[in-house]
Amino acid sequence: MTTGNGDAPAGQFVGFGCTACGNPAIEEGFVEDSGEYSQGFSRWIPGPLERGIFGGARRMGKPRRAIRAFRCQRCGHLELYAGEWL
Numbered sequence: 001m002t003t004g005n006g007d008a009p010a011g012q013f014v015g016f017g018c019t020a021c022g023n024p025a026i027e028e029g030f031v032e033d034s035g036e037y038s039q040g041f042s043r044w045i046p047g048p049l050e051r052g053i054f055g056g057a058r059r060m061g062k063p064r065r066a067i068r069a070f071r072c073q074r075c076g077h078l079e080l081y082a083g084e085w086l
């Protein structure tokens with residue numbers, strides 16, 4: 001489990017391989033949120049989804065983490081991580 005050198009596969013080695021196919025070439029990205037009032041990226045909120053009277057998610061006052069999305073360059077599998085607090 002050490003970082004190989006020399007003939008590294010194409011793509012970024014981020015410390016883990018794809019959990020679906022084992023390929024070590026993973027690229028980092030994020031999940032876009034293109035909603036009208038969005039800042040352009042999706043966030044992770046702890047706790048199960050609760051909906052308010054208008055059907056939207058109740059999220060007032062809840063902490064949020066950035067979502068880091070790592071994509072396998074072979075099979076396209078996405079691995080999501082809740083990153084830093086926002």
Ligand SMILES: [Zn+2]
Nearest residue numbers: 018021072075
């Ligand atoms: Zn894969």
